[in-house]
Amino acid sequence: MGAALFLVLAVLTVAAALGVVLHPNPVKSALFLVVTLFLLAVVFVLLEAHMIAALQIIVYAGAIMVLFLFVIMLLNLQIDDPERGRRRLVLRGLAWAGGILLAVELAVLTRGAPVGDVGTAPAGYGGAEAVAKSLFTDFLLPFELTSILLLVAVVGAVVLAQKQRRPTIS
């Protein structure tokens, strides 16, 4: 039953992803991405990673994508025209490149060691407590470093995006 549900979700996710990449209108692309993120969150739940699923929705779909949409709106972008004469050939080639990559990936996957039986998850698996425990003990240093990274990003974003000050004549 889980497998069947997963298959459905997989097909939908791939369709949404293709929508992100192929749709000419950037706003529509962003919306497709939101859908993809939601679907992935459902898959996470299916994999009993409840905390992560929640974070995916709140942070990714709720914050990052909103930011994307803000910027798209702000810049008032025109519709992207992907196909124009010679460019069609180039696109074909690049699509092939992606295809090759996919083939190689799948080959790696099938050749690799089998994962084996999954078994039942331990109690409390995927919950906030389990994740937090690991985060604040084993992964404390990366956690702190990441906080500094966020600080840098905030400062960077503010500095980069602010209006250019004209020199004042006093």
Added chain:
Amino acid sequence: MIVPTEWVLMLSAVLFAIGVVGVLVRRNVIVIFMAIELMLNAVNLSFVALARAKGAVDGQVVVFFVMTVAAAEAAVGLAIIIASFRNRTTVNADELALLRG
């Protein structure tokens, strides 16, 4: 409700490949960015699946970090695009080629 891990990984591979194609094909830098986010999500999916297969929470912690960094990266990247847009009023990747040698 157990999902076979190999299927999840294959899905992850497909999503990643789609993301790569998106990066290579699209001209709008913001859409390129979104394709990059797609790739990151594909990787997150792999981590979660393998964490579940192992029964350890470590994979989920990594996903946590990936999300955080992706957020920071998105913020800064979009700020750069805005700043660049101010100078050249374009977000076309082909036109933003000033470092041409």
Added chain:
Amino acid sequence: MHETHAAAEAVILHSQVLWLIPLFPLLGFLIAVCAEGKPGLVRITSPLAVFASFVVAASSVTTLLGAPEGARLAQTLYTWMAAGPFSADIAFRIDALSAVMVLIVTGIGFLIHVYSVGYMSHDESFSRFFAYLNLFMFAMLLLVLGDNMLVLFVGWEGVGLCSYLLIGFWYAEDANAAAGKKAFIVNRVGDMGFVLGLFLLTWSLAGHADGKLSLDFTHIEAHAKHLAPATATIVALLLLVGAAGKSAQLPLYVWLPDAMAGPTPVSALIHAATMVTAGIYMIARLNVVFSMSPTAMQVVAVLGACTALFAATIAIVQTDIKKVLAYSTVSQLGFMVLALGIGAYATAIFHVMTHAFFKALLFLGAGSVIHGMSGEQDVQKMGGLRTKMPITFWTFLIGTLAIAGAPGLAGFFSKDEILWHAWAGGHPWLWLVATITATLTAFYMFRLLFLTFFGELRADHDVAHHVHESPLVMTLPLMILAVLSVVGGWVGIPDHWLWGNRFGHFLAPVTGHPHVDHGGMLGEEALMVIATVLAIAGAALAYTLYVRLPGIPMVMAWRLRRAYELLLNKYWVDELYDAIVVQPYVRISTFLWKVVDQELIDGFVNGLAGAVGANGNLWRHAQTGNVQHYALAFLGGVVAVLAYYVIR
């Protein structure tokens, strides 16, 4: 054949002052260098330094005279190098041989320094001149005072350097600089032989050394008898090459006539009295080595005789007053070398001394003439100067008489001793060549005297107006040297006269006694008479041609013009060297420059740079500036890595 002397039991007196003798001129050099703009100081300190050396030398020699025969003064400053069995010290010695040399060098050096104060007084590089002159004195004193071959060699090279510096003193003229270079380069060729000889000598001595190896003269004298005859011959011949370079013998004499480009005091000091005698000194010093090889001695004697005759023939037609004296010097050096070759080492040194007196006198006299004639050096434009420059005339006359061998004067005794040893030592042909040369000497020297001082003055009006006698600072050395030219020979009169050959006996512990074969028809006095008669004949011929019948020389030159041209152009030796040595060398150099350096090497290096640039230009096309292109390349790399893992 040559009796060896017992040097092993020589008395050694340790002296504390020998090092001062070269030190004072060195200090003089340093002062002259530092006081570049103060000629007033330098004109005092430089001659004074040499005088101080002379005083120390004289007192040391006096000590030596009071010591038993064969004694020597020695001073070791410090050990210069010690490598295994080999060691060399900075050490000085004054024995009989170096006593004579050091007195000549410091005494005549001092007189010439005084003369130069007057001669160079109007020169703007006054201090530089005295700096070089003092430096030369330092090097020359190292040479004659050295206790081993290495200190001698340092001095040897030093005088070569100073000769170059002083010949090219007025370097603004290309010809002067070229003359300096020529002297140095030709000397270098000689030095090559010298150094190779030293190496071979050291190497051969090493084979017989009793655990100790050095180039001290005592060591060489003691061990020379162990040298194989072939080795001794080669060593002697190589050292002869060095001596030929320094003492201007065939074929390395060509620099000496050109060296007349330097100021006249330089010609007097370096190219008459001191530096050119270094070769003679060196051979006399190593007489033990030379005596081991009769073949080498033969070569030395023949070389000396040929050089003497060769140079004398050139001198009889030269018109530059200094060139005549230059060739005369080459010729007289040939006499000395001849004496060395027949084993009469002490006689050679005797001639060094007398030659120093009269040749320095002649050169300084010539300088006085040139000074009075406002720089003119061509005797064809001179004449009648004996009334206008009397002191110069009389001293020059004395010098001429001395060199021609007028009885009783210095040159008479030394030259006759050479002729006597040539005859009595069993070398009649050498005696004949030497006698002919002596006759020519008398001829050309009197020719020079008559052309310069007799007849009518043939100069321009401006020059004629300014002709004047030189100041006392220049004429006083002339007078002193004239006195020496008269009495200087009396220390070496034949053994059975009066007090005998004091000079020869004094030097005997160092130089030995030459073999005398008394079985000859003619005794020493007979030879003297022959030589004197011939000399008078030569002088008389000169008088006839240049005073009585002045038109004749031109007619003779016309009648014998092929011979005249040959002599006037000095047998075209310089042109020959130019064609054989210089031009091929220049062509090789040009080839190496234009082809090898410019095209090959520069081409290679520039080509490398070009290749790097071209390569960069090629790869520049990968830098499109388009991020997606870069991402594609990235992707290619990722696929390759993954494929590798798939295939594995």
